[in-house]
Amino acid sequence: MQESAEDNRFIAYIVANKWMAFAIAFIILLRFSFIGVMGAMPQDAYYYFYGQHFALSYFDHPPAIAWILRAFTDLFGRHVFVIKLADTLVTIGTLLAFYRLSRCFLSRSRARNGLLWLYSTLMVTILSLVSTPDVPLLFFWCLSLIAVYQAVFEERKAYWIWAGIAMGLAFDSKYTAIFLPAGAVLYLLLSQQHRRYLWSPWFFISILLFCLTILPVVIWNVDNNFASFRFQSSERVGGIEFHPLDFFGVIGHQAAILLPVLLGVLCYYGYKFVRKYKWHITRIPASQLFLLCFFVPIFGIFLLISPIYWVKINWMMPAYITGIIWVSTWVTLKYLRWQWICSLVVHLALAVEIIFYPVPIHSDDTMIGWSGLGAGVKELAAEYPDDFIFSADDYKTSAMLNLYLGRMVYSKNIMGENALQFDFIGTDINALRGRNAIFINSLTDVNDAVDELAFIKKLSPFFHAITPLPPIVVKQHGRVVRKFLVFRCMDYHPPLLKD
CATH class of the missing domain: 3.40.190 (D-Maltodextrin-Binding Protein; domain 2)
Structure with a gap:
């Protein structure tokens, strides 16, 4: 009864806030229309090129995005809209998995609000329309967290098996997925309630299945003198220089993909959380601690290294999955309305740029031409x-x-x-x-x-x-x-x- 009443209040709120309703409808229409309208980006072509030379893995990244594009283009033909369709369908899967994950922590109304927060972002538009390893990464990221939650909080042992496989598939998408098993271990170390799972045979089975699932990437690296591992680790470290102003550049581009309202909400509630709990980790509720273990390390580490190494716009994306669920516990519809109005303005500007190209982009990272x-x-x-x-x-x-x-x-x-x-x-x-x-x-x-x-x-x-x-x-x-x-x-x- 309570959830039905909340649903009715939500519908009444959307009807009363016509700008928000218009923004949601417009952005849904825009994203689907751009599947056929938007030209290819260089990233689309590069990962398509991966797939046309089928391998266990590849130099820059693991193989998941290449395999997905190969499957779609083999089935439906070598067309730009087929590549965009692949990205869109996988991202829809991510949104559905995100909502399922949200329901592990939030009421139906709060989970729906969390989904609207995520869907409003430019991040979802990028994932829907540009082929990158982040497309499958975020899908398997959500599935991994659902499985780990079920294994830990619901004590459903078989989910340790699915957790290991899903985390492995996330790693087969992008190396950032190493934060998944790391986050799980961090949570189990910090949680007195669930620490016993660290010595559980089911946890070791999960790690074993993770290792088996990432074998294609490992085998390719062994056969190629660890070229990809070296490129993404030691060779990147060689580019370290001190540029303190890059910190603000990272804040700027994260505000762009999340939109300033959501980034402000994350920072505000993060500040309140630190003031409330300080270093008293044992006082943090288990569900919040779980979410933070997959949000704070990624967000914090990349923010900390930003003055010495340029952090790319998409590196923090996985952190926002649990970050959005975490703040959705408290944030009100009033702020969500402003987020969607901001999203409408940004997407209108994006549509004008794609269709009329009023602002020249002095880079090859464009769909134009x-x-x-x-x-x-x-x-x-x-x-x-x-x-x-x-x-x-x-x-x-x-x-x-x-x-x-x-x-x-x-x-x-x-x-x-x-x-x-x-x-x-x-x-x-x-x-x-x-x-x-x-x-x-x-x-x-x-x-x-x-x-x-x-x-x-x-x-x-x-x-x-x-x-x-x-x-x-x-x-x-x-x-x-x-x-x-x-x-x-x-x-x-x-x-x-x-x-």
């Missing part, structure tokens, strides 16, 4: 059918051309430089000796080609002659939005590779 590049390079490939095609940024242009052309497009490995996953697909560049090539160089600023033209000197040792061709110019609404320099490179000489 890539299909035009694909069409232009198809014409070049027809004119010079025996030439191979390559680019020389980290992965973006090469991956996008692989997607739009449906053929192998090479990267910096042509110059003997490290080329991320392009180095791990068995390419024999010596087989290209003597062939001519088409080189594509993306301009991040259509009005500034100085650096890109200067880069051509780096190609000189590998070709007998390099001739500029007309650039590929992409227009939208009568305005130049992207420009790509094109060069024909004659008689390829591969670099001398070290043994």
